[in-house]
Amino acid sequence: MVVGDFALELDTVVIGAGPGGYVAAIRASQMGQKVAIIEREYIGGVCLNVGCIPSKALISAGHKYQDALDSDIFGVTAENVTLDFAKTQDWKDNTVVAKLTGGVKGLLKKNKVEIIEGEAFFNDEHTLRVIHEDGAQTYTFNNAIVATGSRPIEIKGFKFGGRIIDSTGGLNLTEVPKKLVIVGGGVIGAELGGAYANLGAEVIILEGSPQILPTFEKDMVRLVETSFKKKGIKVVTNAMAKEAVDNGEGVTVTYEANGKEEKIDADYVMVTVGRRPNTDDLGLEVAGIEMNDRGYVIVDEQGRTNIKSIFAIGDIVPGAALAHKASYEAKIAAEAISGKPVAVDYIGMPAVAFTDPELATVGYTEKEAKEAGLDVKAVKFPLAGNGRALSLNQTEGFVRLVTTKNDNVLVGAQVAGVSASDVIAELGLAIESGMNAEDIALTIHSHPSLAEAAMDAAELALGLPIHA
Structure with missing residues (x-):
């Protein structure tokens, strides 16, 4: 890459290489645009690296382990079943995740998308600066698609670090905890809670609302609650998590439910109460892009912001934080830049919880x-x-x-x-x-x-x- 104070010219630039960004880049290239994609951390984004894909790998491993332990109803009995969790994690990281992220890099190159490593910051509505290991470079662009995704929310009293972890930390544990507390019983918390219970952990889920998986209907959730009981998962609803204290060897979680304060000692506490859009430290306000009071970018039915040349998709715009939503919006935005009369229609947008x-x-x-x-x-x-x-x-x-x-x-x-x-x-x-x-x-x-x-x-x- 050329480094200097002069600006290099780009046609369409995509910021973020997750399931929104890389799909936008490929579709834009297919539409005849000259495309560059900027990524500061890892190709494939949260979904492929520390989200959707690795979580499903652990869920699958948990199912295999449980099948090995108990398939007597099929007339199948196994003896001396053991779990090598280090091998499980190695398979997840170096086979599943590595293969998919490597595949995305290959797809970008095949579609002639230039990959720029670094962190982007808008200078104005047609200029941005990329900070990277060797310095910085300024670029001008005709159109930009912002797809920077989201990150876990950190709550008061539960500062991430050590044995107080977010979902990324939960996916990368080096051992199956004997006891795991999960704060937040939404999709991520319920999925990983079920996975670790299947892998042998004692799991306690603290959920602030009256039911876990609050975005799904009650008769559906009851099936998961029944399954959780069979697995030995304890679910505390209407619970308020107050504090976690990491003593080095374990963690003590304090919460309140039914007007009574309780404490739980565990190996780890994982906080999965939601995600926050990555719209800070991008210079969006410098470019004049409008956002709401929660930090989400305001867009029209094509993903276009109030700045005609800049689009936004995925977790940074209002709506569910779903990888397939980001990919769908990516195609709409890329085709809109090419002048196609497209618009989003979310009626066919599915939502899934990979629970049991x-x-x-x-x-x-x-x-x-x-x-x-x-x-x-x-x-x-x-x-x-x-x-x-x-x-x-x-x-x-x-x-x-x-x-x-x-x-x-x-x-x-x-x-x-x-x-x-x-x-x-x-x-x-x-x-x-x-x-x-x-x-x-x-x-x-x-x-x-x-x-x-x-x-x-x-x-x-x-x-x-x-x-x-």
Whole structure:
């Protein structure tokens, strides 16, 4: 890289190489733009390096361990089952994560995206400066897409360090803790709590709201709560975490619930109460970009900020902090720069919790649909009636469809159970395409498959159930 006070010219520049940034860079290049991407830490962002992907690797390892310990119902018995957690972590880091991040680098190069290592700071609406190991370089640009993601929120009394960790620290422990306290029972806390319980830890989850996984419907969450009880996970709701004291050998967590103060001694406490947008230290205010009082960038339906040449996507704009949301917005922004008449439409945006069992939702819930003024009905098909679920010995859960009463158009769906994260895709496609229950029911599904439950739910919505 050339270093100096003169400015180098860029066409489209993307700041951040996570699932929003790298997708934006590749799509912009595919649209004929000359693209550079700036990354200060690691290609692939939080999701690939210390988030979505490594957490699912640990979840999978926990399932394998539990299967080895207890598969007696299948007539399979194993003796002297052990867990080499160092090997688990090595597989996660050096096989799963390394392969994916290396693949992203390859994709960027294949699409002729210039990779610039360093930290970007806006000087104005068409100029930025990149600080790197060898100094700094100023660039001018025609268009910019900001995709800098988010970071864990640190709460009072729980300063990160030592045995007080965030989700990144939780993914990189060198041993399975004997006892782990998790502050925050949302998706991240519930997923990692289940994973470490499966790996042999005693887990306590402190959640401030009346239920864990508060963004999912109660009948879905009850399935996870039942599973947690079987795993020995203790869940304390309506709990206020007050302080954590790290004594070097362990940590003492103080919390209040039901008007009573309690203390827990554990090996680690992991705080997963939410994430904060990485919009500070970027110079966004210098460029004149408008943000709300929570630090999120205000954008239009194409991801464009109030500055015509600058777009923002992913965790730094309002909405759910989801990797696939960032990737979706990335394509919209990149195509908008090329002049395509595109706009975001979030109705088909799924949300998934990789808990035991998995939970997935897309479109409206029944309550949300009615609040939106739609006349709808909801039907629920139990996985206990699905042959594939029975053969997997995982019959807990259901597929629920929310359809309009007059013409059975699908406007929402929820799946709770094994492989819900995969089954939800068909239902998201149906919502995105404006399909009705008959379209799903007439689609021939392979047998036996978990996806058949979607067909059975559609037949139930039509009043013509075969297996219910």
